[in-house]
Each structure stands twice: as structure tokens, then as C-alpha cells.
Amino acid sequence: MSSAGTESGRLATNSSDNAVSHVIHLGGSRGRRPGRTPRLPDEVADVAIPAGGQPPGCRTRCGDVDIPYPFGIIDPDRPDCAYSRGFQLNCTSVNGAARPMFHNIEVTNISVPNGKAWMKTNISSQCFDPETNRTLYDDIWNSFRYSPYWLSNEDNKLFVVGCNSLAYMRSTSFITMQYVIGCSSTCDNVDLKNGSCSGAGCCQISRKAYGITKVISMQTTTPLQYGGAALATTW
Numbered sequence: 001m002s003s004a005g006t007e008s009g010r011l012a013t014n015s016s017d018n019a020v021s022h023v024i025h026l027g028g029s030r031g032r033r034p035g036r037t038p039r040l041p042d043e044v045a046d047v048a049i050p051a052g053g054q055p056p057g058c059r060t061r062c063g064d065v066d067i068p069y070p071f072g073i074i075d076p077d078r079p080d081c082a083y084s085r086g087f088q089l090n091c092t093s094v095n096g097a098a099r100p101m102f103h104n105i106e107v108t109n110i111s112v113p114n115g116k117a118w119m120k121t122n123i124s125s126q127c128f129d130p131e132t133n134r135t136l137y138d139d140i141w142n143s144f145r146y147s148p149y150w151l152s153n154e155d156n157k158l159f160v161v162g163c164n165s166l167a168y169m170r171s172t173s174f175i176t177m178q179y180v181i182g183c184s185s186t187c188d189n190v191d192l193k194n195g196s197c198s199g200a201g202c203c204q205i206s207r208k209a210y211g212i213t214k215v216i217s218m219q220t221t222t223p224l225q226y227g228g229a230a231l232a233t234t235w
Contacts, residue, residue: 062091063098
């Protein structure tokens, strides 16, 4: 079994245990609509929050997550609760619990002083079934084009977990030079144990946020392989 991933990006709805928290930086949307790929760091501007802040009467909490301004919970009767469309969140019931969502991505924490938001995505998977001789794919695409967010350089890594497995990611930005990052994990048997990610059954590599990345190739010599989500290394 192996897994690979990054932290931050377009969040995919996540109500299962097979998910991880991603970290994004907050920046200026410059009037652009939320889209599908993250913006470059040199294009990100600080948000100029009006001195008056959030109008009174707006909800400031969804479930156990505080929703500070410039974020705001979508309310047809109160469109002014968020600074702009890119900061609007839905407060949605998931398995009986209220959770803030950015489109279909769960937001697990927000820190305006640090300029970061934590979001959750599902884990991509690639499983080979020796009985049917078929490989099943379930890829998760993370994206934030034309939104007020860009991926955090400090908090996101690519992980590969499994025996004799390789995963790499490639930027899809049309503005910058494309780049590829990846790592491989090895082990003598498939009896993996929890512990540090040292290269034996697990590897990790820091990733840059210059454009969106996606796991585009995974190889393994073991029957099952999972890839796709990033874990935050700091809070």
C-alpha cells in the first residue's frame, strides 16, 4: 500500500477518515472569480480589510470552527458578511455536524493573523487488484485559480507511503516554468508500522507552490497503492 500527497489546494469534500488537512495562504483576489488553479505568490496581494470590519448580526461560527472576517457564512439575506465572494463559506451539515465549506472543500481552521486557512481533501488512490488484473484509479484534483488563496510553501509536503512505490507531481501553471517533484519509498515486506517517515515504507519531500500540482504518476510492486493527500507539518 502506498500514498502520496500535498497539503493545501482546492479542497475536496471530506467526511471520511481518508483525508488530510491542507494549508493555504490568504491573499488578494483582485476581483477575479474563484476558479481552478492557484495563483502565483508574486501575484498575491494582502487583503485590505475595511476599518469597520464585519457588519453586526453575521454568524461568526460554524460547528466548532470560528469564522473571522474577512470570511463570512453565506446568507441570502446578508451578502455583506464576507469581504468578497472568495471568502464566502457555506455552513453545511455533514454526517449530522455543521462544517464550513469553500465550494466542496471543508475548512477546518482559519487564522487571519497568520494569513492561513486549513482545508481538508480526500486521498487519491490507485489500487491494483491481482484477482481481476485491473487497476482502479480515484484521483483528487486540488485547485484555487482566481481565488484569494495560494498554496503554502512552508506547510505542505508530498508524501508517499507504501512498499517500493513512486509518486511525483508536476505543476500545471501556464505562467511559470513547469517543474516536477517526487520521491520513492522502499521496504522488504508489506508489514508496515506506524512511525517516522524515513524512507522505509514512506518518503516525503517539500513542495513549492508555484502553480497547482497533481499526482500524475504512481508506480508500485505491491498489490495496493494509494496516493494523494498532503499533511500539514506545522500549525
